[in-house]
Amino acid sequence: MRIKFLILFVLSAFYANSQELNAVVSINTAQVTNVNPQIFKNLEKQIYDFLNNTRFSDKLVKPNEKVNCSFFMIINKFESNNFEATLQVNSTRPIFNSSYTSPIVNINDKEVSFKYVEFENLIYDQNSFTSNLVSVLAFYANIVLASDADTFQDKGGTEYLENALSITNVAQSSAYPGWVQTGKKTNRFNLISDLMSNTFDxxxxxxxxxxxxxxxxxxxxxxxxxxxxxxxxxxxxxxxxxxxxxxxxxxxxxxxxxxxxxxxxxxxxxxxxxxxxxxxxxxxxxxxxxxxxx
Incomplete structure (x- = not known):
């Protein structure tokens, strides 16, 4: 009995420390010149570590249940630690009894701007605004997880959507683009608003x-x-x-x-x-x- 308890304790501890994403991160800097490329390499690593080492919920996730996704960022402008970028987010889902993986998320966000100081820690707190980079990454991480969960259980991604909505509400006062309702249909505010609307159940x-x-x-x-x-x-x-x-x-x-x-x-x-x-x-x-x- 004690052995069974020990095994369950070890497994619970293992799963409790597991993260939900298996993310690939890539940054393209072809549009910026005369800049030390090391800062972009460090940024890429920071984003990779953030996405793959952050827990976005209290759910127990086995290693084989992590969601495969990719975050591809194109840096359009860089000046004095301020970045303007385009972010492409994709995710896939395995199909039962098959080697096929189905595309779930394919989103292109052209309004990504943020300030990043080299080697700064990216810390996730959905209830406070620490940086726009963290907010954007956490928002799309939760969208990826919600979209995946919705394909396995009817409205199974609600918890993650609530996280994304909380991130949006907190970020609205930051003055960064994409967080408030505008004439543009394709922004973060409209995406989460529609996903949380009963109209689109x-x-x-x-x-x-x-x-x-x-x-x-x-x-x-x-x-x-x-x-x-x-x-x-x-x-x-x-x-x-x-x-x-x-x-x-x-x-x-x-x-x-x-x-x-x-x-x-x-x-x-x-x-x-x-x-x-x-x-x-x-x-x-x-x-x-x-x-x-x-």
Whole structure:
């Protein structure tokens, strides 16, 4: 009995200290010149350490449950420790009984600015604003984790979305761009506002059905999996009728367009007439790709 208790204690301690992300970080500095490149290498390492060594919740996460993601930053301007950058955030999710990984997040943020002093510690506290770099990284870390959790459990990512909302609320007084409501649809404020809105509950449900009932059964029931994905996209279409041209629809198809085309251009034949109509209505910018579905 004591041995079992010891094993459980050791495992609990191990999982309790585990972080949720397995992040790859890369910084591109091609647009800045006459600057010591070492500062960017140190920044890259600081971001890597922050994302991979920070716990964003109290959930127990096994090593194989960490979310694979990438943060690719392009430095557009650098002067006196002030940075202006573009940040590309991507994440993937493993599919049951398959070597395939499905794209979940594909977000490009063009309003990333921050001050960074070389070797400064990046410390996460969602209830206080320590630096805009920390706030942006923590915000997207929580978006990645929420989006992943929503694909395994209906609205499973709510805790992480609440974290992202808290980060947004605290950062709004900082005067950095992206944290307040503006004419721009694609900013952090609008993203978290939509994800937390009851209006878009069906979007999050569709993410769950698309993956759990669709992709995750395809190794054994390919045709049924395709039918379930058609049903999930039908749910997205109903959201679209209520809120056309929404940011979340764009976010979904930024990640999923090529995957959907690949799914429905191979394998067992299913009725795709309604699917193509729905896809064309929700995301007309991808009409050339939808035309490949036959």
């Amino acid at each position: 069906a979007y999050r449900e569709a993410m769950y059905f698309y993956h759990i009932k669709g992709l995750d059964i395809m190794a054994d029931e390919l045709k049924q999996g395709k039918l379930e994905i058609i049903n999930a996209i039908d749910v997205l279409y109903k959201v679209h009728k209520t809120r056309p041209n929404s940011l979340l629809a764009r976010t979904f198809f930024d990640a999923k367009t090529d995957e959907i085309v690949n799914i429905f251009t191979a394998g067992p034949v299913v009725d795709i007439a309604q699917l193509k109509d729905n896809l064309g209505s929700i995301s007309p910018l991808n009409s050339s790709k939808w035309n490949k579905i036959r």
